[in-house]
Amino acid sequence: MHTWQINAFTVQDPSGFLSSTLIEEFSGSAEEAKERLHAHARNFKGDASKVKRRRIFSDGDRALRVAIDDKWRKFETVLQLSELIFDSATEEEAG
Numbered sequence: 001m002h003t004w005q006i007n008a009f010t011v012q013d014p015s016g017f018l019s020s021t022l023i024e025e026f027s028g029s030a031e032e033a034k035e036r037l038h039a040h041a042r043n044f045k046g047d048a049s050k051v052k053r054r055r056i057f058s059d060g061d062r063a064l065r066v067a068i069d070d071k072w073r074k075f076e077t078v079l080q081l082s083e084l085i086f087d088s089a090t091e092e093e094a095g
Contacts, residue, residue: 003084004033006040010077023079030083034061037081041066046077 006023048070055067062081
């Protein structure tokens with residue numbers, strides 16, 4: 001089993017400020033991780049008060065761009081899947 005994180009990156013208009021939010025951290029296979037990424041994309045609403053339209057664009061195996069139109073505005077968020085490849089705490093425990 002591998003450790004995975006799903007993060008959301010959203011550009012806040014008009015300032016262009018990029019915010020990052022940890023959505024979930026979990027253990028599982030690569031296939032399970034991709035399924036969870038897609039499930040989060042299908043249900044993601046961010047700061048939308050009411051989602052009128054949701055479009056999901058693939059950007060490779062580990063990133064999805066979610067474009068949301070709500071009642072007052074439109075915004076996009078990238079959901080990114082990352083695999084833990086190093087943890088110094090684990091290394092120290094093993095040594």
